[in-house]
Amino acid sequence: NAGVMQNPRHLVRRRGQEARLRCSPMKGHSHVYWYRQLPEEGLKFMVYLQKENIIDESGMPKERFSAEFPKEGPSILRIQQVVRGDSAAYFCASSPPQIAGAYIQYFGAGTRLSVL
Amino acid sequence: SQQGEEDPQALSIQEGENATMNCSYKTSINNLQWYRQNSGRGLVHLILIRSNEREKHSGRLRVTLDTSKKSSSLLITASRAADTASYFCATDTGRRALTFGSGTRLQVQP
Numbered sequence: 001n002a003g004v005m006q007n008p009r010h011l012v013r014r015r016g017q018e019a020r021l022r023c024s025p026m027k028g029h030s031h032v033y034w035y036r037q038l039p040e041e042g043l044k045f046m047v048y049l050q051k052e053n054i055i056d057e058s059g060m061p062k063e064r065f066s067a068e069f070p071k072e073g074p075s076i077l078r079i080q081q082v083v084r085g086d087s088a089a090y091f092c093a094s095s096p097p098q099i100a101g102a103y104i105q106y107f108g109a110g111t112r113l114s115v116l
Numbered sequence: 117s118q119q120g121e122e123d124p125q126a127l128s129i130q131e132g133e134n135a136t137m138n139c140s141y142k143t144s145i146n147n148l149q150w151y152r153q154n155s156g157r158g159l160v161h162l163i164l165i166r167s168n169e170r171e172k173h174s175g176r177l178r179v180t181l182d183t184s185k186k187s188s189s190l191l192i193t194a195s196r197a198a199d200t201a202s203y204f205c206a207t208d209t210g211r212r213a214l215t216f217g218s219g220t221r222l223q224v225q226p
Binding site for chain 1: 149151157158159160161164204206211212213214215216217218219
């Protein structure tokens with residue numbers, strides 16, 4: 001049973017370009033979360049999705065960032081017109097349906113975005 | 117301070133010693149979780165403690181939770197060089213989105 005798969009592992013973009021980050025959840029998981037981590041900091045929640053639905057996007061910047069989790073295929077985090085401040089590690093996590101009021105999130109290895 | 121603050125920020129110990137990390141948070145929680153992150157890697161779940169639990173064990177890990185003080189501690193006993201990593205607490209307030217602290221960087225010297 002493969003874990004959460006993220007690609008690419010490393011992504012280099014120039015200012016103004018678009019970045020597309022992909023995440024395939026673990027088999028059987030229908031909940032996906034995106035987090036961003038700046039160097040020497042903890043993870044900051046961005047968005048929580050289920051298939052074809054955005055459930056909570058309270059952590060997403062209002063502009064340039066969008067996320068989707070289509071019926072088929074991976075979840076995509078899209079950053080338009082990237083700026084240097086977008087440079088960070090972006091982690092995806094997935095979870096199974098809630099069990100007994102608690103659940104565990106399983107994380108991918110992350111995509112490290114560098115904006116030149 | 118933000119929800120989920122760990123201290124110390126960095127900890128260096130010798131192999132075989134115990135390591136204790138603390139986490140404080142601000143709001144009511146459903147559960148609190150501890151994760152480990154090796155350098156340049158993703159997070160690995162270590163242990164989850166529910167709000168109605170006070171202590172939990174898993175192998176060499178012992179977690180306590182004091183909801184009256186809004187704090188938790190993670191104890192790693194008989195540490196090994198392989199325990200070198202960053203450790204994060206994360207709180208679940210029922211929104212499903214976890215709120216992470218800034219982490220404790222543990223260095224275990226062989």
